[in-house]
Amino acid sequence: MKPFIPEKIFIEKKVLDTEVTRNILSYFSLLSEQCPKPKNILRDDTLRCTQGDRESVQGDIVFRDDRIELIDRPQEIGLKSSIETGKKHLLIQEYKGEVFEHCPAGKPGMMCCNYFIFPFAQNCHMDCEYCFLQYYLNKQAMVVYANIEELLQKVKKVLENRCHSSPKPLAQAGIQKARLPSVRIGTGEYADSLALDHITGISRLLVPFFRDIDSRLRGNDGGGVILELKTKTNNIENLLQMNPGGSTVVSWSLSPEEIVKNHEHGTSSLTERLEAAQKCLERGYKIGFHFDPIVYYKNWEEGYRNMIEHMAQKIDFKKIEWISLGNLRLTRELKTIMKLRWRESPLAGQEMVRSLDGRFRYPKKIRIHMYQKIWAWILEKRNDQPLYLCMENPDIWREVTTSENLINKAPSPFVIPALRLEPLAGI
Numbered sequence: 001m002k003p004f005i006p007e008k009i010f011i012e013k014k015v016l017d018t019e020v021t022r023n024i025l026s027y028f029s030l031l032s033e034q035c036p037k038p039k040n041i042l043r044d045d046t047l048r049c050t051q052g053d054r055e056s057v058q059g060d061i062v063f064r065d066d067r068i069e070l071i072d073r074p075q076e077i078g079l080k081s082s083i084e085t086g087k088k089h090l091l092i093q094e095y096k097g098e099v100f101e102h103c104p105a106g107k108p109g110m111m112c113c114n115y116f117i118f119p120f121a122q123n124c125h126m127d128c129e130y131c132f133l134q135y136y137l138n139k140q141a142m143v144v145y146a147n148i149e150e151l152l153q154k155v156k157k158v159l160e161n162r163c164h165s166s167p168k169p170l171a172q173a174g175i176q177k178a179r180l181p182s183v184r185i186g187t188g189e190y191a192d193s194l195a196l197d198h199i200t201g202i203s204r205l206l207v208p209f210f211r212d213i214d215s216r217l218r219g220n221d222g223g224g225v226i227l228e229l230k231t232k233t234n235n236i237e238n239l240l241q242m243n244p245g246g247s248t249v250v251s252w253s254l255s256p257e258e259i260v261k262n263h264e265h266g267t268s269s270l271t272e273r274l275e276a277a278q279k280c281l282e283r284g285y286k287i288g289f290h291f292d293p294i295v296y297y298k299n300w301e302e303g304y305r306n307m308i309e310h311m312a313q314k315i316d317f318k319k320i321e322w323i324s325l326g327n328l329r330l331t332r333e334l335k336t337i338m339k340l341r342w343r344e345s346p347l348a349g350q351e352m353v354r355s356l357d358g359r360f361r362y363p364k365k366i367r368i369h370m371y372q373k374i375w376a377w378i379l380e381k382r383n384d385q386p387l388y389l390c391m392e393n394p395d396i397w398r399e400v401t402t403s404e405n406l407i408n409k410a411p412s413p414f415v416i417p418a419l420r421l422e423p424l425a426g427i
């Protein structure tokens, strides 16, 4: 993964005295040993934390570096910045929205695995050509939400309430005390879950929190909680320092090495991702993989086959919690940006058709063919591998899972829980 070196750091004054802000400032050595916490600096307006000539004076506070700006109105940062500038500007701010959001795959016409998103950051300093963040964000900055501890208290409340109420379908069936299914919560939708973890230390807050609440809720027969940290990096140093319990799944998006090299700029190589997965397994984490987006190109069969062989050399397939498959999907706006930013890339110009959810995908025949082949290659490695399709419609699911080359294999246990469920009570 390419290093993240911010040219500018904006800090909302409200979150100056939080663990996440302190971690970031310490990482970049922006606080001297004499004044390791911003609040200490706030208390002494005569204190100078540096003798250097790059100090920055912000009201009563003196930072060691002139890259920092304290702000009151984070909503104004990044509104006029380019995508490239936004990737070099770090904005540390408070998050005020809902603590859970349903994954955007849950749209009419699509099958859904009932995935929830916990917002902890927005944007990514790596630069995959197909990344939807290029058009999706309304401001361009690397946003980190620093009030994580407060957000986790809200999460706790929601999960505990859910534990005390039965989900609608079960209640309708007169089953009041059935064990609830686990909730799967991910952080990797609007940002890579681990790309900045060495700087923010956020996993050091998330992993123990979800480990503890998962074991408490399971103990109460309330159904567990799974935290999924999704990444394209090998940035796992913090994870290796912790005992994960059984509640954290670290998952990697995987692509053949030639796709990584040509289209996933600044990310860790396929080998680095697989080696990181093996280390996480050894440390006691559960692991998962996402073949997403699956890209159609001249030698795709060889590419994906080799990738699966490469996985099998590094990882015991029996230890993989799940693998998802999802084809490349683009919106009209994203295609326009890709053509401007990645002029030499063939990805935005491939033949695609518009689906029910408005996204463009490869024609049905190609998608089914690719899924069937890749699904079968995975089952050759482990015939009961939990597998699911991401953001696909029921027709494609049916065609893929009942195709001749798969029908005689063991059915995937994940096919059933991955079907659309009622919204979970309390969320």
Ligand code: SF4
Residues within 6 Å of the ligand: 123, 124, 125, 126, 127, 128, 130, 131, 132, 133, 190, 191, 192, 232, 264, 267
């Ligand atoms: S790693 Fe993920 S979030 Fe980052 S640019 Fe690539 S697709 Fe987007």
